[in-house]
Amino acid sequence: RPLAGWSPEYLLPTDQHAFRARGKKGGWPALEAAETAMLAPGWAWEEVRGSKGELLETQWEVEPAGQAADADGWSYGVNFNSSYEGSSKQSIQMFCRWQRRERTQTFASLEKLIEFADRYMCAEVRTLFGGCLNCDMTFAEPMGRLMLESLASASLYSEWSLAALVKLKQKMLQMLVGKVGSKVDSIEKLLAEFVDSQKGVTKRFAELFKGSPEDALRDRMIEVESHCPQLERDALAVIALKRFRPGDCCQAGSGEHECLFKPVKCPNRGCSKCVAARSLDEHIQSCHYTPAICEKCGEEIPRGEMKAHRASACPLRESSCHFCAVGCSAELAHRDLPKHLEDCTQAHVLLLLQTVLKQQEVMDSLSNRVNQLEKLKSDTEAVQRNQVEMALKISTLEKDLAALDKREAQDVAKAAEDAKKKAEAVKSEANKSAESGLSTLRTDLGKISKDLGVLKASAAETDRKMGPLHDDFLKRTKPPTSSTK
Numbered sequence: 001r002p003l004a005g006w007s008p009e010y011l012l013p014t015d016q017h018a019f020r021a022r023g024k025k026g027g028w029p030a031l032e033a034a035e036t037a038m039l040a041p042g043w044a045w046e047e048v049r050g051s052k053g054e055l056l057e058t059q060w061e062v063e064p065a066g067q068a069a070d071a072d073g074w075s076y077g078v079n080f081n082s083s084y085e086g087s088s089k090q091s092i093q094m095f096c097r098w099q100r101r102e103r104t105q106t107f108a109s110l111e112k113l114i115e116f117a118d119r120y121m122c123a124e125v126r127t128l129f130g131g132c133l134n135c136d137m138t139f140a141e142p143m144g145r146l147m148l149e150s151l152a153s154a155s156l157y158s159e160w161s162l163a164a165l166v167k168l169k170q171k172m173l174q175m176l177v178g179k180v181g182s183k184v185d186s187i188e189k190l191l192a193e194f195v196d197s198q199k200g201v202t203k204r205f206a207e208l209f210k211g212s213p214e215d216a217l218r219d220r221m222i223e224v225e226s227h228c229p230q231l232e233r234d235a236l237a238v239i240a241l242k243r244f245r246p247g248d249c250c251q252a253g254s255g256e257h258e259c260l261f262k263p264v265k266c267p268n269r270g271c272s273k274c275v276a277a278r279s280l281d282e283h284i285q286s287c288h289y290t291p292a293i294c295e296k297c298g299e300e301i302p303r304g305e306m307k308a309h310r311a312s313a314c315p316l317r318e319s320s321c322h323f324c325a326v327g328c329s330a331e332l333a334h335r336d337l338p339k340h341l342e343d344c345t346q347a348h349v350l351l352l353l354q355t356v357l358k359q360q361e362v363m364d365s366l367s368n369r370v371n372q373l374e375k376l377k378s379d380t381e382a383v384q385r386n387q388v389e390m391a392l393k394i395s396t397l398e399k400d401l402a403a404l405d406k407r408e409a410q411d412v413a414k415a416a417e418d419a420k421k422k423a424e425a426v427k428s429e430a431n432k433s434a435e436s437g438l439s440t441l442r443t444d445l446g447k448i449s450k451d452l453g454v455l456k457a458s459a460a461e462t463d464r465k466m467g468p469l470h471d472d473f474l475k476r477t478k479p480p481t482s483s484t485k
Contacts, residue, residue, distance in 0.1 A: 006097060015080060022084070023161035031060070039105060040166045041173050042113030042235060046104040060101040073099045110235040113173070117239065120174040128242045132250040134261035135241045136276040138283075139248055143187060143240055144233030147172065150191040151228065152221045154198040160220070165227055171197075176239050187244045270302065323348045326355040 004010075008018035017027030019034040028034040035045060048056045062073035068088040069075045075086030076094035084098065114129050121129075154168055175194050184190050242249050250261040260278040268289035275283045284290050288304025296316040301309045310317060315335040321328040322341065328351060332340055341348070 021161050021163050023159065024163050025159060035103075037163045038166055040169045040232075041116040042108055042110070042232060043105050044108045044112070046106060048103075060103045063100055063102045065100055065102075067100065069099075075099070107229055107232045107235070110238055113232075113235045114239070117173050117177045121177045122179045124179075125177050125243060128246065129239075131253040132257070132259055132261070133238060133242075134259050134263065134276070135238050135249040136261055136279060137234065137263055137274055138276065138279055139241060139245065140234045140237035143237040144230070146187070146191060147236050147240070148225060148228055148233060149217075149221065150195055152217060152224045153195045155220055155224060156216060157198040160223075162227065165224065168198075173236070173239070176236070176243060185244075187240045190244075268302070321348075323351055326351040 011018065017029045019029070019031055020027040021034070021038060028037060039045065045059065048059050048061070050056055064073050064075070067075055067084060068086055070088050070090070074090075074097045075084070075088065076090050076097045077086040078093060078095060080096050080098065084100070086098070087094065090097070110133060114133070118126070151165070151168055151172065154172075155165060158164055172191075172194055175190055184193060238249075248261075250259050252259065261276045263274040264277045264280050266273050266275065266280070266283060266287055266289070268284065268287050268291070271287055271289040273283065273287075289302045291300045292303045292306055293299070294301055294306065294309060294314055296310070297314050299309075299314070316333045319332060319334040319337050321330045321332070321337070321344075324330075326348075328344070328348060330340060330344070
């Protein structure tokens with residue numbers, strides 16, 4: 001508030017709580033609640049003390065971490081945003097401010113983890129942790145890796161933050177020590193059930209068709225691993241071994257006893273592995289750092305380095321003379337090489353001289369061959385130039401021939417066009433003459449037809465007049481009829 005100053009009491013109902021973790025949607029009203037929510041099982045906050053060893057009142061250190069902030073670590077903004085981007089300068093338009101703080105936490109011990117897990121344990125499981133806690137750590141590393149992968153897979157189905165990871169660890173621990181169904185008889189099945197419990201129905205159906213996001217899982221594994229040190233993974237593996245593989249764990253009580261599963265550091269120099277006491281001899285037999293005697297020089301070398309020793313460090317390894325390339329065929333131990341070089345200097349010089357002479361002969365032969373190739377190259381280039389010139393001439397002739405063909409085609413086309421025009425003119429003249437003759441014939445035929453009509457009319461008139469005369473003539477010339485009795 002401009003007049004009253006800054007206070008978490010001035011937060012609006014729509015604002016987050018006064019304390020938040022990056023990546024987490026919600027928050028906490030008090031710092032103590034935040035500390036509890038971000039502390040995983042078996043972990044503890046480191047205590048910050050002053051120069052005299054006194055416990056400081058403020059255990060959280062201000063750390064802007066690259067964001068814009070003033071001298072006291074405060075960033076200012078118009079409102080709270082998810083990216084925490086603000087200004088280092090305060091103004092009347094800035095109504096909100098925030099400060100990034102950090103505090104270190106470490107994994108305490110297996111005992112602290114079991115102490116935390118006791119609240120979830122069923123009676124059957126609680127009896128497993130009443131005695132010796134030693135297990136065969138040979139199986140701890142792969143089992144811890146399996147649980148790390150399960151945490152990473154489960155975290156893909158919810159928001160990602162340190163507080164969310166703490167909740168997942170608590171749930172995994174609860175399933176490890178709590179009651180499980182009769183079908184869950186191995187750590188693999190339990191972890192699969194743990195991952196499935198984080199999936200919604202939609203996610204399960206999506207996986208059936210698209211598969212699991214391998215790239216996202218690989219990236220998340222790196223992030224989860226940075227918050228799960230090897231000591232924590234080993235402790236979780238011990239709990240899993242006690243629950244699902246009791247045969248690989250000590251069954252003795254809490255009293256003094258010679259534990260066959262007690263973690264023992266490998267005695268070989270350079271090896272940092274811890275194995276169960278019962279497996280120490282087996283580990284030593286296969287350990288790369290177990291001393292071994294070189295068969296040639298008798299030097300004691302770690303087993304894992306023996307191959308490299310025999311190849312490049314053993315003084316009695318088989319070696320060739322430096323002048324083997326020029327003909328020296330001596331086979332000797334590497335430690336005898338300097339004496340051989342000193343004793344055979346004259347022989348090596350003669351071999352070098354012979355090699356130089358042979359190389360000179362080869363060089364002369366190669367020089368002659370080079371001269372021949374250069375001459376052949378010169379002749380080839382001349383032939384290529386002639387071919388280029390001939391190609392240019394052929395191209396020019398082809399162009400001229402094409403031009404002549406085009407001109408000849410044009411002349412032929414023009415002559416054909418002229419002949420066509422003349423033929424059309426003659427045809428037109430002939431058509432005109434024919435039409436004129438036909439017209440005259442038609443006129444003459446018309447006259448003839450007219451004269452024929454007149455003659456036909458005259459003939460008809462003549463026939464009409466001759467009819468009575470013909471009848472009279474017939475009557476006169478008809479013979480008389482006679483009758484007989």
